[in-house]
Each structure stands twice: as structure tokens, then as C-alpha cells.
Amino acid sequence: MNKRILIVDDSFYMRTMLKNMLTDAGYDVVGEAANGQQALEMAVATTPDLITLDVILPDNTGLDVLKGIRAQQPDAKVVMCSAVGQETIVNEAIENGALAYIVKPFSEERVLEIVGGALDGDGPRA
Amino acid sequence: MKSRDQEYREMFMAEALEYYDAMSRHLSELERNPQDTPALNELFRLMHNLKANARAMGFVDMGEVAHKMETLFGQIRGQERTFTGSLVPLTFGAVDMLGNMIRAVGAGQETGDAHVLLDNLERLIQGQEPEQAAPGQTTEEADADASRKLELSDLVYIPVKKLDNLLNLVGELVIDRDRILTLAAELGNAALQTTAQHLFRISDDLQYSVMDVRLVGAGVLLNKFPRVVRDVAAAENKQVELTLAGQDVQIDRNVLQLITDALLHVVRNGVSHGLEDAATRVAAGKPAVGQLRISALTERDDVLIQVQDDGRGINTEAVRQKAVRKGVVTAEAAAALDEQGVWMLLFEPGFSMAEKITDISGRGVGLDVVKLAIDSLGGQLRVNSELGKGTTFTLVLPTSIAVKGALLVELDTRAYAVPLLHTDTVLSLTNDEVFAVGGLLMTRVQEENVPLVSLRHLLYSEGNEPLPRATRADLPAGDGRQQVLVVGYNNRRLGLVVDRFLRQQNIVVKPLSKPLDTIDLFGGVTLLGSGQLCLVLDVPALTRLFLAKRP
Amino acid sequence: MPDTSAAASASRRAAPEAVVQLIVFCLGDEDYGIRIEQVKEVTVTPEVVRMPKTPPFIKGIANLRGDIIAIVDLEERFQLRPAGRPVPEFSYTLAVEAADYTLGLMVREVPRPVTLPVSLIEAAPEFVQDSGQREKYLEGIAKLPDNEGVIIVLDMAKLLTPSEIMRLPGRVEPAAAAPEAPTPPEKP
Numbered sequence: 001m002n003k004r005i006l007i008v009d010d011s012f013y014m015r016t017m018l019k020n021m022l023t024d025a026g027y028d029v030v031g032e033a034a035n036g037q038q039a040l041e042m043a044v045a046t047t048p049d050l051i052t053l054d055v056i057l058p059d060n061t062g063l064d065v066l067k068g069i070r071a072q073q074p075d076a077k078v079v080m081c082s083a084v085g086q087e088t089i090v091n092e093a094i095e096n097g098a099l100a101y102i103v104k105p106f107s108e109e110r111v112l113e114i115v116g117g118a119l120d121g122d123g124p125r126a
Numbered sequence: 127m128k129s130r131d132q133e134y135r136e137m138f139m140a141e142a143l144e145y146y147d148a149m150s151r152h153l154s155e156l157e158r159n160p161q162d163t164p165a166l167n168e169l170f171r172l173m174h175n176l177k178a179n180a181r182a183m184g185f186v187d188m189g190e191v192a193h194k195m196e197t198l199f200g201q202i203r204g205q206e207r208t209f210t211g212s213l214v215p216l217t218f219g220a221v222d223m224l225g226n227m228i229r230a231v232g233a234g235q236e237t238g239d240a241h242v243l244l245d246n247l248e249r250l251i252q253g254q255e256p257e258q259a260a261p262g263q264t265t266e267e268a269d270a271d272a273s274r275k276l277e278l279s280d281l282v283y284i285p286v287k288k289l290d291n292l293l294n295l296v297g298e299l300v301i302d303r304d305r306i307l308t309l310a311a312e313l314g315n316a317a318l319q320t321t322a323q324h325l326f327r328i329s330d331d332l333q334y335s336v337m338d339v340r341l342v343g344a345g346v347l348l349n350k351f352p353r354v355v356r357d358v359a360a361a362e363n364k365q366v367e368l369t370l371a372g373q374d375v376q377i378d379r380n381v382l383q384l385i386t387d388a389l390l391h392v393v394r395n396g397v398s399h400g401l402e403d404a405a406t407r408v409a410a411g412k413p414a415v416g417q418l419r420i421s422a423l424t425e426r427d428d429v430l431i432q433v434q435d436d437g438r439g440i441n442t443e444a445v446r447q448k449a450v451r452k453g454v455v456t457a458e459a460a461a462a463l464d465e466q467g468v469w470m471l472l473f474e475p476g477f478s479m480a481e482k483i484t485d486i487s488g489r490g491v492g493l494d495v496v497k498l499a500i501d502s503l504g505g506q507l508r509v510n511s512e513l514g515k516g517t518t519f520t521l522v523l524p525t526s527i528a529v530k531g532a533l534l535v536e537l538d539t540r541a542y543a544v545p546l547l548h549t550d551t552v553l554s555l556t557n558d559e560v561f562a563v564g565g566l567l568m569t570r571v572q573e574e575n576v577p578l579v580s581l582r583h584l585l586y587s588e589g590n591e592p593l594p595r596a597t598r599a600d601l602p603a604g605d606g607r608q609q610v611l612v613v614g615y616n617n618r619r620l621g622l623v624v625d626r627f628l629r630q631q632n633i634v635v636k637p638l639s640k641p642l643d644t645i646d647l648f649g650g651v652t653l654l655g656s657g658q659l660c661l662v663l664d665v666p667a668l669t670r671l672f673l674a675k676r677p
Numbered sequence: 678m679p680d681t682s683a684a685a686s687a688s689r690r691a692a693p694e695a696v697v698q699l700i701v702f703c704l705g706d707e708d709y710g711i712r713i714e715q716v717k718e719v720t721v722t723p724e725v726v727r728m729p730k731t732p733p734f735i736k737g738i739a740n741l742r743g744d745i746i747a748i749v750d751l752e753e754r755f756q757l758r759p760a761g762r763p764v765p766e767f768s769y770t771l772a773v774e775a776a777d778y779t780l781g782l783m784v785r786e787v788p789r790p791v792t793l794p795v796s797l798i799e800a801a802p803e804f805v806q807d808s809g810q811r812e813k814y815l816e817g818i819a820k821l822p823d824n825e826g827v828i829i830v831l832d833m834a835k836l837l838t839p840s841e842i843m844r845l846p847g848r849v850e851p852a853a854a855a856p857e858a859p860t861p862p863e864k865p
Contacts, residue, residue: 045353105182
């Protein structure tokens, strides 16, 4: 069975691009969330194998969402997504259990490499 | 078919224009109240998003301006600086610049030179003052600012209600069009007929375009099920793996809305009654984890939503016996039913397969609500099952509920429409072909006895008393024939005696409004080409009425 | 100056009394009124299609500019038609607006607008309250000056709930027979 991924990003454009890349590569995108509230609900509802999480979100920061998800599901695999400029938050996210960090704008190879690596469970990478 | 790049570009534009509007708004809020934290957070987020998206699209300058603005707002948020002084006009100028860049991208033009602005933003970030003298605003630019056009996004959000209204109007247009076609044919004017034909094509296109707008991906509904399945499985102590497919299949949003509860029932039923618990499965040589698959697919003009489990399958004999025990059918009728017929009993009111009332799928609510919901849409329900292997429920739904095929029949000079979905066959019977059994007139249709009932009696008899017992003496005198429309519902056929058959035509069904919407014999009303109102008969309700009133 | 006095007299006329505009029509031999804001339009009754399984005072349904509305005969509803007087062949319909639907009231003569001071409308006296069906739906009775009779003012909001409209004088008949009323779907 395909690995199931939840995308969290407040930009429709970003979500769509990420979704296309992942779907083309044979992953099942089981959900798309546009804010922290949705992200927490959908993480519970879809129990994805992996979550890609934007660091800046409208209602919570990505960091709060990360903590929320990890509190509910300590084994959840989360990969942070961010454009450059918010490295502080990203570092904090890694300290809080995020597995990796995808830099926007991202290339397809890079996304697949990081997602694949995170799902294989070979630890944090960036 | 649009290329993916083009789609990305449109998405980017729609979102960027939205961001730009929001930036302008929040910037004004911040100017009024420099302590406005929500506005500040939003500005920060919007700049961050615009930066990321612009860079992904390869718009370097736009990304750079947004990046520097994000940094500035980050500094304000971090209380390293305040939203005062030269920073205020410069940020306004920068947002204007972003707006111009977005518009230029939309128009396929170069985004213009941003280096002065970028230099000044960088100075601010470094804690220096922007260069005042450097090409400050010329009068020309100020004028251009003042007369700036307001840009609106190319994508709009439309409330479904407005679309419904639009579709209703188109429905009426189509009716008037048919009337004009009739008139043109009657008048025999060639020019008028040509124009009417043209009108026909255009309104047809219009109708499909409007219907198209209401289509959404089936995923809108399907994606809600992982949570449902998880909860039911947890409550029933079962292990279930859910697969979804066909989320992209297009279907009318209103159809989805109407079947939400029905689908919920079928899915819950699948988990609680279809799938076995892990121990039972393992004992039967199956994997411990049960498979449930919800998929949408297109079949001609219909959309099928299937709920498939690899559970125990339907025990046909158990269902047959239970239906008799519950009084849903007589023992004789039950014995005569084939497998399919027995399975459909699951959807009869009063039949609920589980002997044990569970928390999730019990509560005395049976699958009959599923049948009712599907019927209201003019859809169909199919069941397929193999003992020990699993069960598939298929909801056959119209892609759109706007237009229905119907047969028009006449009774007392009035036309009534019967949806084709429930019409079986039409007969013109001589008295020899009719016989009386137990107060009912019957005829043979394909080796089956079908009761005949006068539509007039069914519609106009008052009160709840049974219909009078019919005998052959009620048959028309001489060699008159009876016009009979055989309708079918739930494997039950009924012959409606009418005055005559008019024609078959596509109708746009309008729902009855209050206070008449409680009369369930009518699925709605339609306007004929003549402008005449025509009631649309609801065959399931008519069948139920007949069963309740038969002598 | 003449202008001033004209203006003054105009303001004298307009100032003191709140007025109400009614659409007045005949039921039986009495005048009834509805506040004009509750009336959507007045039209010659369009073709009415009889609807089976409805009480007799529901004349049927009609197509009013694309709206399919129920047409009600209030004379029959309130049992006001003198014995032997037939249902008129030609009639007018007042389209009145309820909260979420429109209803047609069939009347035999052209309704007329009447403007009168609110103070003329009095709460219905006891004897009318006792006299039958209408009482529940009355706002009051307006006595016209100079002995020009009375207008019975109906409160449409009370009359226009679907259950009131469908109610038969005397007894309550269930809507079309539905022997096995389906259980409402449970909410998730």
C-alpha cells in the first residue's frame, strides 16, 4: 500500500504543487490542511505516514501545530517546509521532533529525497 | 486541457492578488494602530507566502521584495523596531510595487526595476534611513498612484445558493425555448425556425456550462471517511484498512450533499456488519485486518459510489427468514424472491440486520434511509455479495440532478410526469388480458402477476380507507382498452391505469415549495413546453400508498 | 410668503398620525385587509392545477413568474362563502410573502388599497373572538370614518405557517398517506 501523506500549508498554490509532486511519485496525499486547526484534526482523522508542515500558518505557528501533533501521536513523522529566512523556527522544530526540513522553493528531486528518507526512518536530515 | 504550468500560474495569480488585497488592508490597519498584532502577524505570513510562491514561479524580484518586507515585519514583531517614521511610507510603496509586479505577471509583462526599492528596504533592515533624494516619487508617479486601478482576482467564490438560482433560471429558459420551438414549427416561418434552432443549441450549452460549475470532486465527501471508519472500527473493536479511490470524479455538489447521510450509513454498516472481527477473520483463513474500499467512478452519465468490504458477505437465507419474521414480506413472497430480491429487503423499512444494537450502527435506524435518499435523487442502489468473500454496495447517482427523463401521461385532461427511472413498460390491455384476484385486477407481465390500479383512484380517493374491491365488472364496456403504465420500485411492479400516454421528454423538476412540500406523492413539478404546470409523480410514494390502501 | 404657508400646512398634515396601508378585499360579504408590506403583488389568477391529497380550500398550484405557489381560497378556509354562491370563474390572486415561501390568496374582486391611521385599528372584540376560525389570525378591526363600514385586518404572519395553512377547519388530516414513515436519518 502506498505511503499516505498529509500536506499542511496555507498557500493553495504550494499545496497543489507539493501534492502533484508527491502523487506523481506514487504517494497517496490523504489530506490537505490550510491552517493549524485543520492540520490537527486531519492528522487525527487520516493517521498519515508523514506530514509536511509549513512553519508559518495563519492561526498557529507551524511550531505549535508540530507540538500538538506530537502530543497526540508521539511517533508521527513530520517534515517542515519553509522558505529561507525562518531558520530559527526550523531549528526549534527539529529540536521538537521534526525529521527534516524542505526549503522552498523546492525541486521535485529534493522533496522526494527528503520525504523518502523521512519515511525510511533514517533519522533527521536537512 | 490546461498544462500544469498554466494551472500553477493561474493559481499563483489568484492567490497573489488575494495576498495583495489583504496586505493593503492590514497595512492600513497597522497604520491606524501600530500595535495591531493580528495585522502584523498576517502581514508577516502573507509576505512569507508570497516570497515562497514567487520564488517557486521564478519571479526573483518579487520574491526579494517580499523577503525584505517579511524581514522588516519580523523585526517589528520581534520588537526590534516600531511601525513609525520613514518605514511607513516605504512599506506602503513596497506593497504597491508588489501589486504592480503581480499585475505585470498577470499581463505577461516584465515586472519593472525594483533595485531602488530593494536598496531602501535593505537600508531600513540595517537600521539606516532610506535614501530620500534618490529617485523619489515624481509627480507623474504620484498621479499614477492616485488613479491606480483596482485589481480583482480571476477566481471567485460563489455561494451554492446563487448557483442553484442560476440553474433554475436556465431551467426556465430551456422551457421557454421548447415553447418557442413548438411555436416556430406551428407558424412554419423558416427564419424563425432557424433562430429557434440556434437558441436551442445555445441554451443547451448554457445549461451544461452552469451544471458544470456545480461539479466538485467526489473527494470532498470521500475524504471525510477515514475518521468515520476509524471511529466505528474502534467502537466495534475491529481492524480495518480503508482505501479511497476516485476522489477526482466530478459530481454535482448538491447530489453529494443529499447522499452524505446515506453513504455514512452504508460505510458504518460495512464496518459493523460486513467486516468480521480479527479472530473470526483469522479463523476463516483471512488476514486479520479487514479491507474497506470507498470509490467513485463514472458510468455513462452516472456517478457510481461503491462501498466494498472483504467481510462475511450477506447470508441470503438468514435475511429471507428475518424479513418474514419482521413482517416485511410474507413467507410465500419471500420464498419466491431470488438472491438479488432478498438483498434488496435489507433496504425495506423495519428491517435491521443486526440483532445486537451497537453504539454506532444500531439505534434502530436501518438501511431504509439509504434507499429513500437515493430515490429522492432518482438514483439506484445495487448490491453484490458473495458469502464469505465480501459485499459491495453501489450507489448509482446522477451526475447532476437538473434534468430527468420522464414519461408524460394524461388523466382527466391533465398531464402528469413519471420519471423514466421508475417506468417499466406501457401496455394497452384488452379485457381478456385482465383477471381479478382478491379484490385486485391483475395482468401478466413477463410471467409475473402485476396488480392494476386506477391512478385516478389512487390520487383522488379520500381518507385512509382501503380502495374498493375491484372485479371484472369494473372493466370498460365493449372492446375498450385500458392504458397501463407499469412502474417498478424495489422489485415491485404496479400497473397504473391512465387515460392515455402523451410523450416522453426531458423535464426540469422544481421542488414543491411550502406548504405543499409535505405531500410526498409528488416529487415536484415541471413546466411543459405549453407553459402548463405538470405534477411529477413519485413512484416510491405511490407504491407505498397502493400497498397501504389495497383492498 | 405663500411658499411658507403651503409648507407649514403640508407639515401640519403629515406630522401627527402614523398611518397604515392596507390591501383590502372581499371575503363572503365582509371586507378584509392585509398590510401592504406583506403583499408581494396582485394579479389575475393564473391557471391553477388541482393538487390531489390537499384540503379543498387549497385550490391547487399555479405558476407565478416561475415561482410555483399554492393558491388558497380563504372564503372556503374560513367558511365565509354564503351557501349557493359558486367559486368564481374569474378571480384575482394576492401573492403574500411568508418567511421562506410565497402563497397566493384567491379573491373574487379587485383588491383596493386603503390608507388609514393606525389608531383606527382596534383589537378584535370578544364576540368576534368567539365566532370561529378567523380569530386566531386577526390583528384587529378598523372602523372606517363616516360609517363606511369595517375592515377586518388579518395578521398574515400567524396564518402563513405551513401547518396553519394546511389545517382543515374542524379536524386535522394527516398529509398524504405514508404508512411506514421512515425514521429520520441519524446525524453523524
